[in-house]
Amino acid sequence: MLRIAVPNKGSLSGPAAEMLHEAGYQQRRESKELRIVDPVNEVEFFYLRPRDIAIYVASGRLDVGITGRDLLIDSGADAEEILPLGFARSTFRFAAKPGTANGVEDLKGKTVATSYEGIVAGHLTDSGVDASVVHLDGAVETAIELGVAEVIADVVETGTSLRNAGLEVFGEPIMKSEAIVIRRTGADGEEPKVQQFLRRLQGVLVARTYVMMDYDCRVEQLEKAVALTPGLESPTVSPLHNEGWVAVRAMVPAKEAQRIMDDLYAIGARAILTTAIHACRL
Numbered sequence: 001m002l003r004i005a006v007p008n009k010g011s012l013s014g015p016a017a018e019m020l021h022e023a024g025y026q027q028r029r030e031s032k033e034l035r036i037v038d039p040v041n042e043v044e045f046f047y048l049r050p051r052d053i054a055i056y057v058a059s060g061r062l063d064v065g066i067t068g069r070d071l072l073i074d075s076g077a078d079a080e081e082i083l084p085l086g087f088a089r090s091t092f093r094f095a096a097k098p099g100t101a102n103g104v105e106d107l108k109g110k111t112v113a114t115s116y117e118g119i120v121a122g123h124l125t126d127s128g129v130d131a132s133v134v135h136l137d138g139a140v141e142t143a144i145e146l147g148v149a150e151v152i153a154d155v156v157e158t159g160t161s162l163r164n165a166g167l168e169v170f171g172e173p174i175m176k177s178e179a180i181v182i183r184r185t186g187a188d189g190e191e192p193k194v195q196q197f198l199r200r201l202q203g204v205l206v207a208r209t210y211v212m213m214d215y216d217c218r219v220e221q222l223e224k225a226v227a228l229t230p231g232l233e234s235p236t237v238s239p240l241h242n243e244g245w246v247a248v249r250a251m252v253p254a255k256e257a258q259r260i261m262d263d264l265y266a267i268g269a270r271a272i273l274t275t276a277i278h279a280c281r282l
């Protein structure tokens with residue numbers, strides 16, 4: 001049975017459960033459940049604190065886990081990223097009252113408050129800057145107002161939390177994060193159960209980012225039309241009963257679907273339809 005770690009709380013928890021559900025896995029019904037077995041898919045899910053997931057996976061007791069890239073790096077655990085999942089996207093940045101600092105080099109002798117001590121200490125060392133780091137569990141934006149630190153390093157998504165605290169980011173982003181699937185460093189990459197799990201999640205990612213496009217066009221326009229909708233491998237082209245016309249079917253990126261429909265129409269394609277993809281194996 002494949003043993004999978006899933007975040008039990010926070011920003012990662014809801015979207016992770018939703019993605020697993022879309023991938024056909026049973027998920028817990030109550031937010032207090034700490035583990036469930038999905039006997040049909042031969043998978044056991046362990047609902048753990050997002051911060052602890054890399055440690056469990058690195059121990060080898062769980063096969064794979066869903067966590068944030070920033071949490072993996074912060075943990076320093078012996079686990080590696082095997083699939084980015086595209087949700088819980090954020091940037092990890094320094095911030096302070098305007099005029100405090102312009103870059104990491106200005107942090108010498110200052111105190112930085114953060115919940116991600118591993119990332120911050122590593123970044124300061126790599127930059128050759130000697131600064132103190134204070135660990136706080138959360139709400140770090142308040143640390144400056146209350147005099148615990150001059151600078152914070154935290155997850156930024158919309159920037160609302162920083163603005164509300166009268167703070168501004170400075171310097172280069174320390175890292176970009178999103179939800180990822182991890183496994184123990186050097187674990188068997190060909191393990192069929194793990195591969196099947198990854199293919200299912202990849203199927204959800206594709207179904208979320210692509211739509212299926214169908215249209216009819218004249219044979220003379222086919223080359224131009226196919227250039228607009230090259231598909232993943234190559235589009236399917238079928239003859240129509242009306243001679244001189246063909247039907248074309250190809251997957252296209254959902255974000256570009258409307259523009260592609262306009263361009264197809266402009267070259268004479270008609271009966272252009274897009275439909276959602278519910279699941280897929282590439």
Ligand SMILES: Nc1ncnc2c1ncn2[C@@H]1O[C@H](COP(=O)(O)OP(=O)(O)OP(=O)(O)O)[C@@H](O)[C@H]1O
Nearest residue numbers: 009010011012050068070088089090138155157177
């Ligand atoms: N506002 C946000 N937008 C996007 N991702 C976020 C946001 N806040 C945290 N994350 C991401 O969520 C992960 C942290 O998960 P965790 O559950 O520990 O914190 P949280 O979502 O802030 O929840 P809480 O602090 O309430 O426990 C990290 O990968 C982080 O990048």
Ligand SMILES: O=P(O)(O)OC[C@H]1O[C@H](OP(=O)(O)OP(=O)(O)O)[C@H](O)[C@@H]1O
Nearest residue numbers: 138139140155156157158159160161162
């Ligand atoms: O840029 P924003 O869209 O404002 O999002 C970033 C904020 O979200 C997270 O906080 P959370 O609400 O999880 O509280 P916490 O600090 O207690 O973790 C993070 O720590 C930032 O404070």
Ligand SMILES: [Mg+2]
Nearest residue numbers: 010011138139
């Ligand atoms: Mg938080």
